[in-house]
Amino acid sequence: MKLALTFVVLLAILVSVADAVWDDAHATFYGDINGKDTMQGACGYGDLFKEGYGLQTTALSTALFNNGQTCGACFELVCTNSKWCKPNAGSITVTATNFCPPNYSPPVNTRWCNPPNKHFDLTMKMFLSIAEYSGGIVPVKFRRVKCHKTGGVRFEIKGNPYFIMVLVYNVGGAGDVTSVTIRGNNGQWIPMQRNWGQNWDTSVRLVGQRLSFLVHTSDGMSMTFVDVASENWGFGQTFEAKSNFHYSDDFSF
Template identity: 45%
Template sequence: MAPVRVSAVVLLALGCALAVATADVTTTAPSSPSPAPTGWLRADATFYGGADASGTMGGACGYGNLYAQGYGSRTTALSTVLFNDGASCGQCYKIACDRKTDPTWCKPGVTVTVTATNFCPPNWELPNGGWCNTTRPHFDMAQPAWEKIGVYSGGNIPVIYQRVPCVRRGGVRFTINGHDYFNLVLVSNVAAAGSIKSMEVKASDSNDWMPMARNWGANWHSLSYLTGKMLSFRVTITDGQTLEFTNVVPPGWTFGITIASNLQFN
């Protein structure tokens, strides 16, 4: 989470941010001078992870080293209502500081696009669970991304945001961990919707697609014995697109392997 400021001027800024509507952000809150632009929703945003974003590595989506995975420092943790138990992992959001609500800590005329890679949990030591309470839309962004739109000393700023398609280089990647009868597959570098709706696996010695289940974040599991077999995956993302990655995992693979496919969603 972003550091807490105690100066009077910052407490004033935090008060303005906390006044933003949370239950239905398309409805004009009493403290808001005008509704958000069409297609945009209201939230607020803090930052974490340090100036180099090193503190953002890992996270509740399971991507691990975000630089190695290609996500870099344009990432965010999501509050409960946005994270959706991990179903939002990989989604992309365009975010701007909401100058109409409070211009004090905003950098004008800029937006930043970030990928959801982590979860911002409620802090029940604070009233109502704090900034990332269960019903409030909130982005806890990597510091370099947040500073594209906000002034550092603000700490917490009102923002407007919208879902946007993800742009990725190269194909979808699969990392297989686990052990015999428990195959845990991390799916990363997903373009378009970015998030996965369903996933299936087929071994080379079978004609049947077997459904996989979301285990946590962007990790999906199968309880079948697949060790060392050539594998295909069928992935459906949340905008409805489906791709089949035929024989994408070679025979003789071992746990810990990462496969970069040649296919990508558009």
């Protein structure tokens, strides 16, 4: 009876993979079980626990990272076709928060993140959710999915009176931000430039003004967040909007 149930579960996973739009990649892990060495990354996110991402995260290879434009996107992964895959593990969902850089040094079999390879360097916790530690690297099936985040979109303001840089995070829906526009209550909408990852900047002086943001995501959705920061906002502060991009099972990428 137990073997029959196991077969049914595995068959259900395989049918799901076959019926959806999935792609092939490989997965490894970095850091330890508590996330050491995974908290700072190339997307600009800092304390992943404080920011709500926790250990449900991954670094992406060059082919998937897209120069930081994929930061914040969510992926569903299934371990497949390896003796190291854990039986009945199902799938995991992770948010892209870091970059797995290419490695051109020997040996060749460690160049997993080199172009054009599609690769996920998971936190240890997420890797061990689908595969055995001894495997080290396993083949996976993956697909983009919508992100389900708790609370509103968050804006961390950094810089100085002559240069404002805003980290946009905890973004639901598509997750990856494609453009940000800022407005002080005394002026017009000002397009911000991507500085790196999901850090966006402008040299327009906005100190002493209430700040609003217009955010676009890669699925063509946009939201306006009015007066997120009051006129007495300060550098180093984080402000949370009252709303977020919707999560839906009817996703398409």
